């Protein structure tokens with residue numbers, strides 16, 4: 093325990109909606125899959141309640157439309173409800189009009205369902221980089237306050253290796269970006285924000301990385317995972333390649349226990365509270381966001 097409060101986040105989507113399976117599952121087939129996102133999210137809410145952890149739930153509009161009860165429980169349990177876009181379309185595959193319609197529709201459905209204002213946004217598959225920084229003013233115009241969508245690493249599906257490792261404004265007229273956490277080591281940024289790496293690598297590496305970010309950088313870290321990651325019994329997707337299967341299915345059975353330990357051993361809160369000083373504006377906030 094380092095004393096620093098970190099940001100716990102969950103990307104609320106189902107097992108058949110992930111980027112790793114986008115080649116073998118078409119959106120038109122989604123309604124034919126048995127959905128497990130509500131039951132899995134309820135298990136996460138139970139775990140957080142027991143551990144007294146508050147978190148931010150970046151939720152697909154598609155999921156909110158079909159599972160309003162779990163969206164209402166996220167809010168009732170004291171967590172932050174936020175937007176993960178409508179149907180997990182990558183932001184870098186949308187033009188500005190399509191992106192605007194997507195984030196507007198998602199925010200409206202989440203606000204109607206949850207009865208709470210939506211300020212946070214996370215793009216599907218961290219699909220914001222140097223080529224589409226125009227999303228930031230659109231997010232602001234559409235009522236959002238921050239984004240957590242850039243991952244300053246090299247990765248085959250996403251990443252913006254030259255991006256700042258700390259909160260920054262990619263466009264002066266846009267929302268604040270809170271990038272995914274990395275550890276600076278040997279002149280490189282190494283991922284330190286959960287996701288597949290958390291299941292694929294020994295848990296001790298993540299804990300060392302987060303401790304270094306808290307102690308050495310004196311910064312909070314951002315952790316993220318998905319409801320399907322605590323669900324070893326989920327139906328297997330046919331036709332998926334080896335890399336996708338390794339990424340998706342490794343150590344699902346150990347994830348719940350790993351999360352319980354992580355909840356105990358570090359301090360966690362909702363993103364809008366961890367970064368509140370940067371989100372309220374003013375000179376102090378402007379100085380603090382300078383990378």
Ligand SMILES: [Zn+2]
Nearest residue numbers: 103105216217
């Ligand atoms: Zn996602």
